[in-house]
Amino acid sequence: MIVILKQNADSAQLIQLENWIRERGLDIHKSEGTNSTILGLVGDTSKIDIDLLGALEIVENVKRVSEPYKNANRKFHPMDTVVDVNGVKIGGGNFAVIAGPCSVESEEQICAIAESVKASGAVMLRGGAFKPRTSPYAFQGMRGEGIELLEKAKANTGLPIVTEIMDASQLPLFENVDVIQVGARNMQNFELLKALGKQSKPILLKRGLSSTIEELLMSAEYIMAGGNENVILCERGIRTFETATTRNTLDLCAIPVLKERSHLPVVIDPSHATGVARLVKPMSIAAAAAGADGLIIEVHNNPEKALCDGKQSLTPEAFDDVMKAVEAVRPFAYKFN
Amino acid sequence: MIVILKQNADSAQLIQLENWIRERGLDIHKSEGTNSTILGLVGDTSKIDIDLLGALEIVENVKRVSEPYKNANRKFHPMDTVVDVNGVKIGGGNFAVIAGPCSVESEEQICAIAESVKASGAVMLRGGAFKPRTSPYAFQGMRGEGIELLEKAKANTGLPIVTEIMDASQLPLFENVDVIQVGARNMQNFELLKALGKQSKPILLKRGLSSTIEELLMSAEYIMAGGNENVILCERGIRTFETATTRNTLDLCAIPVLKERSHLPVVIDPSHATGVARLVKPMSIAAAAAGADGLIIEVHNNPEKALCDGKQSLTPEAFDDVMKAVEAVRPFAYKFN
Amino acid sequence: MIVILKQNADSAQLIQLENWIRERGLDIHKSEGTNSTILGLVGDTSKIDIDLLGALEIVENVKRVSEPYKNANRKFHPMDTVVDVNGVKIGGGNFAVIAGPCSVESEEQICAIAESVKASGAVMLRGGAFKPRTSPYAFQGMRGEGIELLEKAKANTGLPIVTEIMDASQLPLFENVDVIQVGARNMQNFELLKALGKQSKPILLKRGLSSTIEELLMSAEYIMAGGNENVILCERGIRTFETATTRNTLDLCAIPVLKERSHLPVVIDPSHATGVARLVKPMSIAAAAAGADGLIIEVHNNPEKALCDGKQSLTPEAFDDVMKAVEAVRPFAYKFN
């Protein structure tokens, strides 16, 4: 961390600042120029509040040289993390596809989809029970009942289940859930992240619509700081000026950037990123090719009852076609390290 | 709402769709062209799930003509809402300035600032007890104890208090709080919004960093749909590509746009929007001139102990100067209606 | 195109509007509801000025159903365009890699790089002679002399050359250039586009930093409307809030979206999109996998004289490694149609 002091910084304040820094276990390397003095802070600066430093009257500017996250940082944990979900591994060369409907609607629906996606090669089942919806008048999900139906599908197929939590108070309902998903809108719901850090189930953490890669890693850090190291990162499109056809802009470069900076597995959600079923296939192939550790894809089984399916969902046949294409491209994917 | 059908739409599916629409109490005006058929939906479309319609196989596109919010909509509530906070009014011509520190730090601090901002003309006291911080290692606020200190400052000065909630489970601690703030990161924490809709305290709802104006109004709608009509909207800067000096981009045009569309009061937070104390004055004057119903401004009282203050906070003297400038410009501000 | 009229639209004005529409060769399908009247315009609406319509007093809103571009539109030209560059084909299943240095610096440099990239499989040589630089004090390129050096490298290797034009007045210098590049900053330099439409050399048109896909296609339309159908589209990253490591956000979903809407070839520039050499490989693989028609990659040959190379440039060895990986993944790439 570099602290650039103002010209003519008051020397009493400077001494006070230097003491404050040293009290936090850091060394100082001072460079005095004609126009400005620069302090280089050496040591573990991840616990320094950069805003506090920047607010000091004698400080012109503060710049980080190292990252503000530690548990999620590859520098301190060079080996890939492999998350084990009831025997299904993800990360460290283990590629996993999670598939299922946007919303759980009925036992028949979720069980049929579970069978179908398993047959195509999916290794986990997703399905929304608690649904974050922009409008209070839109369908809010089957909630607890939806989780029970997911459990039935899991009993039938053996597929671990992944479903979204919206509030820490819902945790008791997630006892038999295998991976707890934190949605994009809750990526900085810090009270929820803290609660999830205190339990041990793996977390699928989705990047917020306008969250930077560093903010995503800081949210993972919240969970990991509580003791839960099983975090799967998920890129699902970011909000940009571009709105033509695609709902968001899928940031596939986040894959190599995240894997460089962190040891955690990275999965891509092409369904939410593109918002359009026919774009899911090219983006799934591209994500696998760019080195993703997995995909999370929306599949519905009931095209004739289309009122209940999102336009970003694939039919089981289309999903099977995507799986074949993804499997074919994987041996030629980019590899880290 | 306009539904544009695909060329060669299946007629059986079309009949099914028309029935589905009519069952929801809507009329249909159909226009058949050589290349496409268009359905105009007439009636209360606020409860139609636009994604469901768009997902139909025979539908090319759906476009809203009217807004998806109702309680927050000025069309159905032409008069300005005036929120009454323990006798302090905001909205409908009542201009209110809320001021106080970023974080509550001590009884001495919060009480001194309260006296000071009251003397300068602030009519409510703000102060953070629960602090949303990007890093788990940054100061998280005094939490319940902070609220108790705010209550003391309120007892001393009579100023109603405004403080942020981060989770519905914290509600019991807010019993003596006058306005509950929902922060930008929680604007789409729908479980929290629902809980706040079921109680009656006024809510200060901050716009998310990358939330559209429509999404802000939909979040207000969540609260209002639960029965709580006392919502104050707050623009606090949006995330854009511009990062030079200013932390976010303050969208002052949101003031007339929000007031056109909604009857709810609109306040501006120039401290968080700009992130720099010296920009608070010009943006406060501009916000008042553009017709805002109020301001929420960070003030600290302890410049020599600057490590605990944000660089966006004003000294009491600087705040007093801003208040004088704002009062001077208000008679010449833009007026709606 | 759908025109939504205001409630109580003046009937004389409506007749005037309908006449104006019919004079432009369009049919009108009118749908009258209780609250609003909707006009559906049927026919070739690409030449209708949507802003003019929207400005009419009686008009509430105008929405396009069809695209405002025609020559670039796949609907009117279903077959892929294959651009022939002196015998090198791109598009329609022909994949082409363009490589070379950011700037032409010397005969020795450009000729050595040309030999090297050719040996690795590149089929065209790029090199900047006119350099758009944010600062007037930065190196502006060798200009005409740089083009002469490119011609020498072309003479030596047979590789067609691609270089950027910054102003129509430079056209005489481009007589022996094979593909004229329009940079991102000039994508909406309409006078330049018009001039390029009146000559016949292929154009590599880069998407502007904040240009939508539709705007990119409209700029292609400018060139094609002048008579030059040989346009190659290039995605090179868009400006978003994310700045960590990557300079821009590479929008790979633009590949399938552009190819759906247009018949023109689409190439990806991973060097400028990421701004970092080590991200070029994963993004090149991903772009090829997503179905791109080609890549344009920066290569320098002189790492020990690094002051003259961008940090996004590959060494010849690194480029060779990228080429092998791209060739390996191509058989498994997404295919359109």
Next chain:
Amino acid sequence: MIVILKQNADSAQLIQLENWIRERGLDIHKSEGTNSTILGLVGDTSKIDIDLLGALEIVENVKRVSEPYKNANRKFHPMDTVVDVNGVKIGGGNFAVIAGPCSVESEEQICAIAESVKASGAVMLRGGAFKPRTSPYAFQGMRGEGIELLEKAKANTGLPIVTEIMDASQLPLFENVDVIQVGARNMQNFELLKALGKQSKPILLKRGLSSTIEELLMSAEYIMAGGNENVILCERGIRTFETATTRNTLDLCAIPVLKERSHLPVVIDPSHATGVARLVKPMSIAAAAAGADGLIIEVHNNPEKALCDGKQSLTPEAFDDVMKAVEAVRPFAYKFN
């Protein structure tokens, strides 16, 4: 400028780098830590190419402490620049309103509007002769003939005229134009900027849709580096994710930020920023209150022939109303220094 070296930087390369820096007339302050070495560059770093430095193998990161622009920088020119346009002053306390139609359409039109806006207090006349349009099929302006009509309106009213140039080759037609406007799409048309720097007419430089404040100042620097110091900066809205009602997001905070960093006058274009006539008044008042040096506003005179006017244009009566409101608020505007 601060150069952070990689751990274990090669010492021969370091010596080479230090020599390279000193050759450019800069001093070096070196700070050696256990993990990294930092070089502080002292002197005029505006002519250092930051990309070149960052590309060096031994360099981890380069961070600017000072600005890369010099002529436009307030540090080197503390007094406000006052641009004199044929006797009409702007900047340094001189507030100027420029008004007129989007496009020049006829002698009658432009002369009538000129009389009208002059009567309301405008001191310069704007009108588009060369029109940058997204579509090649949209009206491209009256071009040379339009400038002749502007000259007639100037002869009648004495108002200096402001009109947009799209290419340096058009300069001969601008002989009697008083202020040459560079549009947002051409803000980084560097060949055009260079040509405008070599002549002496004042330039109204509009900020690009996705240009940072620093890039705007660098484009001003291009013009000033050529010898033309008469640059007026114009904020006209930036492209963000928000599209509801407003076409762009007006960044009013750019006013104090630009005036802090530069001595050049700053004007606001509320017509293009908002895209909606009824938002022009609140944003004009806010811009004046925030300390702008002027406004540029679209006015049409022919509402019954509305097909030729943009929906962002004011009627003469509405413009008169805006002028009264702006004049009323100006004595209470924020003042710099």
